[in-house]
Amino acid sequence: MILNKNIRLSIFIFLTVSAAFIFNGLSSDQNKNSVVQHPEWSYNKVIYEVNIRQFTPEGTFKAFQKHLPELKDLGAGILWLMPINPIGEKNRKGTLGSYYSVKDYMTVNPDFGTLEEFKLLVKKIHELGMYVIIDWVANHTSWDNNLTVNHPDWFTKDSLGNFVPPVPDWSDVIDLNYDNKDLKKYMLDALKFWVNECDIDGYRCDVAGMVPTDFWNNARAELEKIKPVFMLAEWESPGLHEKAFDMTYSWELYNIFNSIAKGEKNSGDIITSLKKEEEVYPDNAFRMRFTSNHDENSWKGTVFERLGSSAETFAVLTCVIPGMPLIYNGQEAGLNKRLKFFEKDPIEWKYHKFRNLYQKLFHLKEKSPALFNGEKGGGIIFIPSDPKNKVLSLIREKAGNKIIGIFNLSPRAVTFQLKHDALPGNYINLFTNKIVKLRKEQDISLKQWEYKLFIAE
Numbered sequence: 001m002i003l004n005k006n007i008r009l010s011i012f013i014f015l016t017v018s019a020a021f022i023f024n025g026l027s028s029d030q031n032k033n034s035v036v037q038h039p040e041w042s043y044n045k046v047i048y049e050v051n052i053r054q055f056t057p058e059g060t061f062k063a064f065q066k067h068l069p070e071l072k073d074l075g076a077g078i079l080w081l082m083p084i085n086p087i088g089e090k091n092r093k094g095t096l097g098s099y100y101s102v103k104d105y106m107t108v109n110p111d112f113g114t115l116e117e118f119k120l121l122v123k124k125i126h127e128l129g130m131y132v133i134i135d136w137v138a139n140h141t142s143w144d145n146n147l148t149v150n151h152p153d154w155f156t157k158d159s160l161g162n163f164v165p166p167v168p169d170w171s172d173v174i175d176l177n178y179d180n181k182d183l184k185k186y187m188l189d190a191l192k193f194w195v196n197e198c199d200i201d202g203y204r205c206d207v208a209g210m211v212p213t214d215f216w217n218n219a220r221a222e223l224e225k226i227k228p229v230f231m232l233a234e235w236e237s238p239g240l241h242e243k244a245f246d247m248t249y250s251w252e253l254y255n256i257f258n259s260i261a262k263g264e265k266n267s268g269d270i271i272t273s274l275k276k277e278e279e280v281y282p283d284n285a286f287r288m289r290f291t292s293n294h295d296e297n298s299w300k301g302t303v304f305e306r307l308g309s310s311a312e313t314f315a316v317l318t319c320v321i322p323g324m325p326l327i328y329n330g331q332e333a334g335l336n337k338r339l340k341f342f343e344k345d346p347i348e349w350k351y352h353k354f355r356n357l358y359q360k361l362f363h364l365k366e367k368s369p370a371l372f373n374g375e376k377g378g379g380i381i382f383i384p385s386d387p388k389n390k391v392l393s394l395i396r397e398k399a400g401n402k403i404i405g406i407f408n409l410s411p412r413a414v415t416f417q418l419k420h421d422a423l424p425g426n427y428i429n430l431f432t433n434k435i436v437k438l439r440k441e442q443d444i445s446l447k448q449w450e451y452k453l454f455i456a457e
Helices: 006-017 019-024 061-065 068-074 115-127 181-198 213-224 251-261 267-280 294-300 303-318 353-367
Strands: 047-050 078-081 131-136 140-142 173-175 202-205 230-233 247-249 286-289 324-328 379-382 391-398 401-408 414-419 425-429 435-438 441-446 451-456
Touching: 061 115, 068 353, 115 131, 115 181, 131 230, 181 213, 213 230, 251 267, 251 303, 267 391, 294 324, 303 324, 303 353, 303 401, 303 451, 324 353, 391 414, 401 441, 441 451
Parallel strands: 047 078, 047 324, 078 131, 131 202, 202 230, 230 247, 247 286, 286 324
Antiparallel strands: 140 173, 379 391, 391 401, 401 451, 414 441, 425 435, 425 451
């Protein structure tokens, strides 16, 4: 059957090019209701993205498994593994191909190891008190996926009956057609397989908005019959939180960070974005905060290329504002190269001050109700502090736990006054462990891109 998906593709392209425009255009009463029940363990977690191919020189499950204690010590709570399935060979890009060109949904990439080795990896992750989700590519397959032979009617085709990529640049993959009910059943069975057989804890769903929402809604309900799962959508639409997803990407905020680093935006833009989120997203929605991930690192540059001297400041900010912080493997080691996407290109592991920074922040989040995710976390109060929008000052508070964050989001030193009724008290400076007494009116001086975090005693 030949079907036209131009509308869906237009939405995707428009979102990719102008995510901020779409986000700002959402009405305040849209998609505010959600019946999603987050796994109880997810409220105080951070998420860590794992690129198995590049994590170790071996690029295998077995080699990665040896590093689990380090990740536990870092404070990683949810490990997101990039696609673990075999990669297509037909029309492959580069030597090793894209992880997102799936040749078989029911097996593991032999370059990574065996299914039994993957099951053991999941078991070891659970034994350390961490959780694991895997990347799921439901929208498209490789050109040589077995479904192209057994079920060619499950794919979108052009006017000549040829398979087509979902987006022209994605020439190594072809588009699936979710108008077919048999495809939906197959994909649901595949999702169930990895939960049933390997005991994974959920999925990160690639280009989730390019797959019909009703599929995801049904998939979440069916997976919940097996165990509580955590679902992350690579998309930003509030409606995906209604029944299917725990968390969505916050690309708008990521783009604002990059623009502030270039001097094009300021702290006021962050405040506007976060306030808009409060209006359009359900109260229990998790939003994923990040300064990098596999796409941004490979195609748009490292955090040091994009953020320069502000990289550390924004790393801290992602852990303090409402939402779940993500780091891409290697950020804690000061990763300063673009990892090749289609080739072997191991991470250069070395000591970097970011490791101690992330460790301190992740453990703070784990034990601080004010920083919990979704509805169990504290709200955010912005403290007016700077008429030129160079500074972002905020208070997060919940269940007697109060945290104050002050960030100079400019390349120049600033001196200003904080004034708020909630300020007075004794605090511990998270990074110096010194006790600080704050008054209702407090003079503050910060160097370029400097930040301070105060934890109420």
